[in-house]
Amino acid sequence: MHPAIQPGHTAVITGAASGLGLAAAHHLARAGLRLCLADVSESGLAAARDGLIASGIAAADVVTRVTDVADPAHLTALADLAYAQFGAVHVLMNNAGIQPGSSIFDAEGRWDRILGVNLFGVVHGSQIFVPRMIASGQPGLIINTGSKQGITTPPGDPAYNLSKAGVKVFTESLQHHLRGLPDAKVEAKLFIPGFVFTALTAHGRSERPAGAWTPEETVDFLFQSVARGDFYILCPDNEVTRRIDEKRILWAAGDIAENRPPLSRWHGDYGDAFATWLKD
Numbered sequence: 001m002h003p004a005i006q007p008g009h010t011a012v013i014t015g016a017a018s019g020l021g022l023a024a025a026h027h028l029a030r031a032g033l034r035l036c037l038a039d040v041s042e043s044g045l046a047a048a049r050d051g052l053i054a055s056g057i058a059a060a061d062v063v064t065r066v067t068d069v070a071d072p073a074h075l076t077a078l079a080d081l082a083y084a085q086f087g088a089v090h091v092l093m094n095n096a097g098i099q100p101g102s103s104i105f106d107a108e109g110r111w112d113r114i115l116g117v118n119l120f121g122v123v124h125g126s127q128i129f130v131p132r133m134i135a136s137g138q139p140g141l142i143i144n145t146g147s148k149q150g151i152t153t154p155p156g157d158p159a160y161n162l163s164k165a166g167v168k169v170f171t172e173s174l175q176h177h178l179r180g181l182p183d184a185k186v187e188a189k190l191f192i193p194g195f196v197f198t199a200l201t202a203h204g205r206s207e208r209p210a211g212a213w214t215p216e217e218t219v220d221f222l223f224q225s226v227a228r229g230d231f232y233i234l235c236p237d238n239e240v241t242r243r244i245d246e247k248r249i250l251w252a253a254g255d256i257a258e259n260r261p262p263l264s265r266w267h268g269d270y271g272d273a274f275a276t277w278l279k280d
Ligand SMILES: NC(=O)c1ccc[n+]([C@@H]2O[C@H](COP(=O)([O-])OP(=O)(O)OC[C@H]3O[C@@H](n4cnc5c(N)ncnc54)[C@H](O)[C@@H]3O)[C@@H](O)[C@H]2O)c1
Pocket: 014, 015, 016, 017, 018, 019, 020, 021, 038, 039, 040, 041, 044, 067, 068, 069, 070, 095, 096, 097, 098, 099, 117, 145, 146, 147, 148, 192, 193, 194, 195, 196, 197, 198, 199, 200, 201
């Protein structure tokens, strides 16, 4: 396993009250880590803490703080709490995210919030925690939650795509910086979930669609990939294999290299060519 993931170490997780963040909290608790959990939902955090304690984690080993990751002052207060409580941070999972929907001219007025939470929550979370993690001299792991929508950028939700494309670019730059540090013991990973059945994707459904993975399956895949040393943690689901993702990503990059129109995968003139490419 990664040297940051050791019994007695500390993990900070944002968006920890639900879905992937909550599943990661349970996974890391089973690995013996102490937890500092952040979310905008106070009741969600209380329920998450109760669930963790019921599953066996000591009450003293899990603290929570209501945090809006779009507000850097909240993230600073979260870091102060984690260091005051546990003395060090070894795993930072910048995971909080929203997907309320968006349109290109922002008639709904959501772009600032989507970028504030999904992108600047990750940027500021990293900028506030990582220098302290480096200064501690201890092993560290940063997991930033991106999305396939930030790589292939399908039409329909441009602000979400932009936020997740930003998470990809930021995390690549962060890892490039970290690996150049002398005696680097802190590294960053880009977590790219597939279709996961959570509050974000439920849209009123109570049953998991056949194509979706559970948060627990996805988080197991995340930590297996971390143990393998992967940077890009590209998760499959029950509909999309790694091979399909690879082809979609290569096609998207090919729009530039082949001088096609943007988002040509969804352009009528290129639909057949894309379908043929996918089959080959
Ligand atoms: N579910 C999927 O299929 C999927 C796919 C790709 C990426 N993701 C990403 O995974 C991450 C986790 O999403 P999830 O699917 O577990 O959804 P979820 O809605 O179950 O969990 C997200 C959590 O983030 C919290 N949150 C929202 N805004 C916040 C803020 N401003 N500050 C702090 N916490 C906040 C929510 O209260 C919630 O508890 C998100 O970044 C999402 O974009 C999810």
